[in-house]
Amino acid sequence: xxxxxxxxxxxxxxxxxxxxxxxxxxxxxxxxxxxxxxxxxxxxxxxxxxxxxxxxxxxxxxxxxxxxxxxxxxxxxxxxxxxxxxxxxxxxxxxxxxxxxxxxxxxxxxxxxxxxxxx
Amino acid sequence: xxxxxxxxxxxxxxxxxxxxxxxxxxxxxxxxxxxxxxxxxxxxxxxxxxxxxxxxxxxxxxxxxxxxxxxxxxxxxxxxxxxxxxxxxxxxxxxxxxxxxxxxxxxxxxxxx
Numbered sequence: 262x263x264x265x266x267x268x269x270x271x272x273x274x275x276x277x278x279x280x281x282x283x284x285x286x287x288x289x290x291x292x293x294x295x296x297x298x299x300x301x302x303x304x305x306x307x308x309x310x311x312x313x314x315x316x317x318x319x320x321x322x323x324x325x326x327x328x329x330x331x332x333x334x335x336x337x338x339x340x341x342x343x344x345x346x347x348x349x350x351x352x353x354x355x356x357x358x359x360x361x362x363x364x365x366x367x368x369x370x371x372x373x374x375x376x377x378x379x380x
Numbered sequence: 381x382x383x384x385x386x387x388x389x390x391x392x393x394x395x396x397x398x399x400x401x402x403x404x405x406x407x408x409x410x411x412x413x414x415x416x417x418x419x420x421x422x423x424x425x426x427x428x429x430x431x432x433x434x435x436x437x438x439x440x441x442x443x444x445x446x447x448x449x450x451x452x453x454x455x456x457x458x459x460x461x462x463x464x465x466x467x468x469x470x471x472x473x474x475x476x477x478x479x480x481x482x483x484x485x486x487x488x489x490x491x492x493x
């Protein structure tokens with residue numbers, strides 16, 4: 262079964278500093294990978310996704326992520342964090358298998374990383 | 381505006397009193413899903429639907445029911461809610477399947493006392 266691990270529960274950075282949020286996945290084939298952001302009291306917004314091709318993916322709000330197959334990782338980065346980036350970030354892996362319909366449609370999330378930004 | 385709409389946003393209920401959380405999408409998406417979010421556990425899938433009248437269990441289906449009688453609607457039903465179902469619930473839809481990513485609603489915060 263697929264799984265996602267976000268090793269850092271909570272990260273604190275200063276405004277203007279660089280950011281890297283870690284994500285490791287377990288999946289038997291080439292994964293479809295996602296990063297979502299959830300601002301306080303809000304739903305989930307898609308930041309970026311990786312399906313194939315270039316392993317460095319650009320997203321919204323100045324975020325990027327790099328897919329590294331050898332490390333089973335899909336870390337999220339931003340060169341300069343803004344106070345408005347404070348939120349919870351979720352990495353997810355999509356399951357495209359269709360074994361009797363039992364797993365098709367499944368998007369599996371990590372536990373989330375809470376980002377705090379100090380002024 | 382393309383969106384997934386859930387109602388209500390907040391709900392407090394008592395143990396055992398049946399409730400329904402509605403979900404509607406206006407994007408003509410085939411796939412819809414329900415997730416619950418709990419601190420430290422991320423989002424866990426409850427049920428998903430691949431089309432009208434086609435649904436399947438996710439990771440945590442116990443205590444929940446769903447139905448998909450129309451393409452746009454996917455209500456979540458708690459026949460006999462219990463306090464361990466206190467959570468933040470999200471409905472989501474996708475044109476190609478959850479594996480390709482979902483568009484999420486704004487969430488329903490449910491408290492069962």
